[in-house]
Amino acid sequence: xxxxxxxxxxxxxxxxxxxxxxxxxxxxxxxxxxxxxxxxxxxxxxxxxxxxxxxxxxxxxxxxxxxxxxxxxxxxxxxxxxxxxxxxxxxxxxxxxxxxxxxxxxxxxxxxxxxxxxxxxxxxxxxxxxxxxxxxxxxxxxxxxxxxxxxxxxxxxxxxxxxxxxxxxxxxxxxxxxxxxxxxxxxxxxxxxxxxxxxxxxxxxxxxxxxxxxxxxxxxxxxxxxxxxxxxxxxxxxxxxxxxxxxxxxxxxxxxxxxxxxxxxxxxxxxxxxxxxxxxxxxxxxxxxxxxxxxxxxxxxxxxxxxxxxxxxxxxxxxxxxxxxxxxxxxxxxxxxxxxxxx
Ligand code: ASP
Numbered sequence: 001x002x003x004x005x006x007x008x009x010x011x012x013x014x015x016x017x018x019x020x021x022x023x024x025x026x027x028x029x030x031x032x033x034x035x036x037x038x039x040x041x042x043x044x045x046x047x048x049x050x051x052x053x054x055x056x057x058x059x060x061x062x063x064x065x066x067x068x069x070x071x072x073x074x075x076x077x078x079x080x081x082x083x084x085x086x087x088x089x090x091x092x093x094x095x096x097x098x099x100x101x102x103x104x105x106x107x108x109x110x111x112x113x114x115x116x117x118x119x120x121x122x123x124x125x126x127x128x129x130x131x132x133x134x135x136x137x138x139x140x141x142x143x144x145x146x147x148x149x150x151x152x153x154x155x156x157x158x159x160x161x162x163x164x165x166x167x168x169x170x171x172x173x174x175x176x177x178x179x180x181x182x183x184x185x186x187x188x189x190x191x192x193x194x195x196x197x198x199x200x201x202x203x204x205x206x207x208x209x210x211x212x213x214x215x216x217x218x219x220x221x222x223x224x225x226x227x228x229x230x231x232x233x234x235x236x237x238x239x240x241x242x243x244x245x246x247x248x249x250x251x252x253x254x255x256x257x258x259x260x261x262x263x264x265x266x267x268x269x270x271x272x273x274x275x276x277x278x279x280x281x282x283x284x285x286x287x288x289x290x291x292x293x294x295x296x297x298x299x300x301x302x303x304x305x306x307x308x309x310x311x312x313x314x315x316x317x318x319x320x321x322x323x324x325x326x327x328x329x330x331x332x333x334x335x336x337x338x339x340x341x342x343x
Contacts, residue, residue: 038334040214041331042214043214043309043320046322046324069214070332070338073332082220083216091227095228102118106179106183110236113237114135116178116229118143119227120250121224129145131143131147132155132158134161136174138173146165191234217312223253229243241266248274257312258311258312259277262327264306271295308324309322
């Protein structure tokens with residue numbers, strides 16, 4: 001299958017005026033000349049449409065948004081910023097973009113409401129933060145980061161998490177802010193089906209999800225990962241998927257790799273998907289690509305759980321396997337081409 005591939009060289013970013021002179025110097029200092037490097041990979045969800053079924057304008061909207069997200073992360077990493085900062089900034093942008101199933105544009109639960117989950121992990125410190133079932137936090141990834149940085153805990157849920165975000169002075173939004181006309185239409189159609197017959201079980205393929213995730217290796221050798229989602233369409237109220245679960249949807253450890261998953265969350269949770277990639281590297285001496293492929297195909301797909309993941313290891317290798325039709329994704333690193341791919 002021919003892969004749709006859009007390649008933007010670093011010169012594109014530079015000629016586009018998106019990097020300042022200061023950024024340029026930073027690229028030279030930490031990237032190309034210094035022998036050090038940074039790497040960034042992102043996903044916008046697995047279970048995208050079959051090739052040819054998406055309107056070209058829509059496809060362009062996705063590739064443009066992923067390109068923009070890569071640029072945001074590149075700016076931070078090329079200027080010597082941390083992988084945690086890059087991951088948070090990239091995911092904030094994707095949460096604000098209504099195309100993706102995270103923040104604004106999240107899929108709706110059985111009651112027609114958006115309940116949002118997010119997590120972030122710092123591979124240097126081993127610290128992690130997560131929120132689940134939040135309803136008024138504009139950027140759940142920033143709330144997850146605040147849990148990591150400002151509390152003794154790893155995860156806050158529901159009203160407690162909403163209240164914590166408010167108390168931290170994070171941006172608060174009315175629950176209606178998250179609901180886009182497109183998601184509402186899809187919810188209504190799905191609700192109609194449940195009235196008239198048997199609803200089909202959810203699957204990563206069918207739901208055309210757009211969970212977002214980001215993994216990064218910064219120029220100091222520190223890894224970080226984050227994931228943010230509205231979960232699965234028509235999920236039960238209170239359902240929490242893999243995305244905010246450390247070890248299932250997100251993992252980062254400087255000794256192995258950083259991972260962000262997307263797909264049918266229950267399978268990822270039951271198989272500790274993200275952590276298992278690291279385990280395969282650490283205890284089975286598998287290279288990243290093989291470890292990631294093993295988790296997606298030999299463990300998850302073999303059990304009926306479709307999806308994908310993005311991962312970067314401590315040496316800067318990137319793997320982005322998926323078992324669905326498509327997975328919106330992109331990667332960029334110091335001094336090399338940025339790529340945006342869908343199929
Ligand atoms: N894994 C997410 C969940 O189950 C959904 C997705 O990645 O599309 O909540």
